[in-house]
Amino acid sequence: MQTAYIEAAIAPIQIMRRQARGDMPTTLTVATPLKTLCSACHLKDLCLPCGLAPNDQERLDGLMFGRRRVTAGQTLFREGDRFQFIYAVRSGTFKSGITLKDGREQVTAFHMAGELMGLDGVAHGKHASAAIALEDAEVCAIPYANLSELAAGNANMQHIVGRLMSREIVREHSLMMLLGSMNAEERLAAFLLNVSQRMKARGYSASEFHLRMSRAEIGSYLGMKLETVSRTFSAFQAQRLLEVDKKHVRILDMAGLSRAFEMRVQ
Known part of the structure; x- marks a missing residue:
């Protein structure tokens, strides 16, 4: 193939x-x-x-x-x-x-x-x-x-x-820490917080950004199935942690998202 x-x-x-x-x-x-x-x-x-x-x-x-x-x-x-x-x-x-x-x-x-x-x-x-x-x-x-x-x-x-x-x-x-010790919500929260920090370091908004990767690529990186990635995004929206429009993400509750990932993201 x-x-x-x-x-x-x-x-x-x-x-x-x-x-x-x-x-x-x-x-x-x-x-x-x-x-x-x-x-x-x-x-x-x-x-x-x-x-x-x-x-x-x-x-x-x-x-x-x-x-x-x-x-x-x-x-x-x-x-x-x-x-x-x-x-x-x-x-x-x-x-x-x-x-x-x-x-x-x-x-x-x-x-x-x-x-x-x-x-x-x-x-x-x-x-x-x-x-x-x-x-x-x-x-x-x-x-x-x-x-x-x-x-x-x-x-x-x-x-x-x-x-x-x-x-x-x-x-x-x-x-390895993401793949070995976290559930789906923790993995996605850690990923989004990491993107947020990296965007902030470049002078962009830490709370609103466009993800350039697909849901399938995020799932591959985080060791999650595509359906699980989509379902976890929906769960975060239902909890009013995020607003998601296709690849555009707006973090509504940074503290709440951080609580979903209790460890410190480097």
Whole structure:
């Protein structure tokens, strides 16, 4: 059975290659110069430069970056692809997932602007999951070899890279907690509170937002059947915790939703 990962087109990455004055143009790639450096990006407090000193941000600006627009439904990288880049989401939303033996999709993460993808490839040199755009999006591609070289002589950069990898571990641990110890209402409440916090961190409303993922994708991520996801949304509406209009969600009672998920959401 072919899956969406196989059917969707791969989005090629174009890397900026700096040329010395007088060099002949390379025929390897054609790239559009970046309009915004990392140090000047509006997402720098959420992304890779977060916590870097100004001089370290300048070093990061000196790396070869690529930028790529990815259309809704397009695959950025597939499970098993050779690991080359860490991808910073500049705009839009992505899902990560794996293909199970029976051909079903298991969603493992959702990624918003300012978040990184692709770190699953560090361990074995191949991506352990696929990344697909849920809407028209744009990413910055950071060559991992260049980033590692920069970090090798910079303790602060080593700390930042280590923190990013730790963030991935924490995210996976949170998913295991959702799947292993919570009922349906707790899982959905935790998911919605997490989205709320992430939207707030980006300067958007914490109580009203549009979910870019489908109910089936939410169910795959939370380990719930589609019918259970829909029924739990309806239950939250009946309790006046939410108003839902298709993918548009308005949280009416944040405290009540938090009570449905008694643990603290990180």
